[in-house]
Amino acid sequence: MRGLLLLASFLQIGSSFGFAGPSLTLQQQQRQQRQQHAVSNTRLEASRAAQKKASRTKWIQSRGFEDAIAGGSDAMTLFSPCKINLFLRIIRKREDGFHDLASLFQAVGYGDTLELKKLDGDATKDAFSCNMKGVPTDMSNLVLRALELMREKTGIKQYFDANLIKQVPAQAGLGGGSANAATAMWGANELMGKPASLEQMIEWSGALGSDITFFLSRGTAYCTGRGEIMTPTDPLLEAGTKLCIVKPNVGLSTPSVFKALDYGELSKLDADEVLLPEFLKAESVDVVSGEYYINDLEPPAFRCVPELGQLKEKLKAVDGFKHVMMSGSGTSIFCIGEPSDPEQFQKDFGEDEELKVMFTEFINREEGVWFERP
Template sequence: MTTVRSYSKINLGLHIGPPRPDGYHHLATIYQTIELHDLVTVTATVSGETSITLRCQHPGVPCDERNTAYKAVAMALDALETKAAVEIAIDKRLPVQGGIGAGSANAAAAILALEAELGRQLTANARLALAGGVGSDVPMFLIGGTMLGIERGEETFPLPDLPSFHIVTAFPEVGVSTPQAFRDWDATLTQNAENDRLIEFRRRVAMAFAGQPGVSGKAGDLAEEPLLALVRTGLENDFETVVFPQQPSLRALKSALEEGSLYSALSGSGSSLFGLYCTEEAAQAAQQRVRSLGCEARQTRTLPRSEYWATMFI
C-alpha cells in the first residue's frame, strides 16, 4: 500500500490564446503548487488480468473510468505492459471542480503510487506524455514548484522556484462553466489579438526570471523579485474579464484578498481565488475578510519543488 499527498495548484496569471484545431485553446500560464492536498492510496498486485477499483468518500467524485486517477492507472498499466489488481482510495479534502487542479493532482499521484507499488517506472518523458493524455493539468504535478505551462497547459517547463509565500484560498459556492468562459472570451478578441497576448505573456515570464538560477527562499527577501517583476508588468488571469461580470460576488472576494497581498487572482477558470502574502498575519487578516463575506477560506502556503517531492510520499 502506497499513500501520496496529492498537492493542488494555483495559476499565477493565465493568458488565453486562439482555439486549436482539436477544440482546445492555446494557453500560457505559470503554475504553482500549494500545500493543500488530498490523499491518494494505491494497492497493486501483479495479476493475470487487470482489475481497477476506486473508492472516495465524496459523493461528487465518480468512482469509475470517468475519474482521472482511474484513467491514469489504466493507461499506466498499458504503458508498463503489466496486468495487475489495483485498488485506489481517494481521501478527498479539496473542493471538487474548484480550479485548483485537485482531480488532475489525483491522477498524477495515482501514477506515482502505482509505480512504487509495482517496483517499475516509466521514463520521465513517457510519464509526462501519458499524463498529458489524461488531462491538461496532469503533467505539471509530475514536476511541481513554479512552472510555465503552454499549448493547452500540458507542455510544462520548470522555472526557478519562487519562495514559499503564505496564501489564502477562497472557495465560493458559485460554479463557473469552463467551456462557457472560453466561449465568452472568444467573443471579446480576434485571434491575432489573442496570439499577441500569448507572445507578450511569455516575454514577461522570460524577463522576470532572467538571471535567476534558483530563487527559493522565504518570502520577504530578494527571492520574491521575479513575482514582483511579473506583477509590475501586469500579471493577470484573462478569465476574470469574462467570469467576474457573470459572478459579481467573485470580484468582491478578490477585493477582500487584495488588501495586503503581493498578488491575488482567480485560479484557472475559477471559481476559486487566492492571495499571496509575505506574512502570516496578513494572510490571517485576509482569511477573516473572506469569511466575513460568507465564503470558505483556507490558509496555506506555496510549495517549492524540492519540498513538493520531499514530502509527497507518506
Template sequence: MTDAAASVHVRAPGKLNLFFRVGALGSDGYHDVASAYQAVSLFEDLWARPADDFSVEVAGTVDIGRVPLDESNLALRAARLLADETGTRRGVRLTIRKGVPVAGGMGGGSADAAAALVACDALWGTGLSAERLHALAARLGADVPFALAGGTAVGLGRGDELRPAEVSGRYDWVLVTSAAGLSTPDVYRALDAQRDRGDASPPPAVPEVHADVLAALRAADAEALAAAIRNDLQSAAVELRPELADTLASGERLGALAGMVSGSGPTVAFLTRDEEHAVDLAADLRAEGRQALRVHGGPVEGARIVSVQGRGRDEGTRG
C-alpha cells in the same frame, strides 16, 4: 521490472496559475496557453493497493459530491493508461483523500492523476522513467505533468511543455473557496464568446509568460509579482459567477497585494506580503462570512511517494 509492492501512498499538490494567457481557439478545439504554475500547500493523498480490477473511493476535507467514481475519474483513467502502456494485467484499488477544492481551478483532479501514475508504477513495479511518466501525464490533461513536477514552472503549448522557473523564497496566499464549482470547458467557451463580441482582449498570436513575472519570482518580490499576475480566464469566470467580482473587491479592500481567479475558478487567490499578513487577511475575510484558508507556494514538491508497504513490512518514506 522491480518487485511489486503491497500498498503505496503518494501525495501530490494543488496549484495556482500566477499568470495565464490563452491563445486563440484552434481548429482542433483547443487553445495554446502560457502559464506560470506554482504548487501550493494543499494536497491530495492517494493510496494504491492490489486488486483484481480497477476501482476508486474518495473522502476528504473538501466537498467531494462532484467527484466521479466511474471511468471518468482522472485517477482511474491514469491507472488504466499506465496498465495499458506497460502491459500489466494487475488491477488496483485507489483510495483518495482530497484536500484541494473540487472544480475550483486548482488542479485537484490533475494531482490525483499524477499521484495515481506514481503510485501504480511503484505498486506494480513497472519502473517507468520520469520522461515516460511525463508523456503519459500529458495524455491525461494539461495540468497533470505539472502536478508530477511541482515547484514553480512555465508551461507552454497546452500547458504541458514545462520548464522550471527560478524562484527565491516563499509566497503566502489566502484562498476564498466556493461551495459550487465551475466547468473548465464552460469557462473557455465563455472567453471565446467574449472575444467574439469584443468584450475581452484579443488573443495573443503566441502566448508567452511576461518577463516581469519571472523577474519577480527570481527576486522573491511579492509586490512586483502582484503587479504582474494575470489570468485571461478571469473575465469569463466572473461572467458566469458574478459574485466572484465581490470577492475580488473584498480582498483588495482588506489589503491583499492582488487578487485573481485561480485557473478557471471559482477559487479566488489573494497574494500577501508574508505569513503574518496572510493570517490577518484570512481572519478579515472570514469575518465577512467568506470561506478563507491560507496556503504557501514556492518550495512545494510535486507527486511524491510518502510510504511503500511491501511483503508485510514498511519500506519507509521517500521524497
C-alpha cells in the same frame, strides 16, 4: 569408564583420518533423505522464480522501459497538491476547439491524499473509494484512468485499491482532479517497480488531460499548448511563500468560462518575451509588479458570476496581501501574502459560510521523490 574414553578417542582419531563412525539407523537415513529432498525442492523453486523474474525484466526492457524491481512496498500514501496560475494568457482558439495558452504554474501545499495498495495477482479491476460525494467511481474518474493508462503503457497487469481522501472542491481552478491523476501515475509506477521513466510518464499524461503533465514537474513550470507542453523551471519565489486561497461555494465549468470569453479583452503582454522573464528574474513576490499577474479568464468568469469579481475586490483591500487574482478558470481567488490582522480577516471571510478559506504556501519537490504536505 576407561574403556569408554579409549573408544571415544579412537572414534575421534578415526574421523580425522576419514574413518566412518557408527552407521546411521534406517529411520535416521530416511529423515536425512527427506531433508535433502526438501532443500533440493527449495533451491529448484528459487531457481525457477529467478528465471521468471529475469524473463519478465528482459521482456519489459525490450519494450523500452527501465528495469522492473520486484521488491518494495505493496502500499503507499501520497499527497496530491493543488496548483495556482501566476499568470495565464489565452493565445488563440485552435481548429480542434481547444485554446492555446501560456501559463506559469506553481504547486501549493493544499491538496488531497491518495492511498494506493496493490491487489492480489488474480484481481481483474481496480477498487476505488472516495470520501467526497459526487466524485465519479467509473472510468470517467481520472485516478482510474491513470491506473489503466499505466497498465496499458507498461504492459504490467497490476491492479490497485485506491482510496482518495478529497479536500479540494470541484470547479475551483486548482487542478485537483489533474493532480489526483498524476499522483496515481507516480504511485502506480513506484509500486510496480518503476517500469517507466519520469519522461515517459510526462509524455503519456497528456492523453488524460491538459494540467496533469504539470504535476509531474518539481512544482514550478511554464506550460503552453493546451497546458500539456511543460517546461520545468527552478523555484521562482522564496521557499514557503505564504498565500491564502478563498473559494466561494459557487462553481464554474471551464467550457462555460471560455464560452463567455471576449478576445478583445485579452492582455497584450507577451508571455514569452515579457511575463515569464519578469518572474524568472524575481527573487521575491515584491519584485514582480502587479501588472504581470494576469489571468485572461477573469473577465469572462466575472461575467458568469459577478460575485466572484466582487470577492476579488474585497480581498485586494485586505492589508498584507501583495497580489490577488483568480486561479485557472475559477472560482478560487488566491492571495499572496498574509493578512496583517488575522482576527479581522477571520471575521470578514473565515466565518462566512459561503466561503472556504485555506492558508498554505508554495511547495516544490526534490528530484526522485514525490510532493510532501508542508
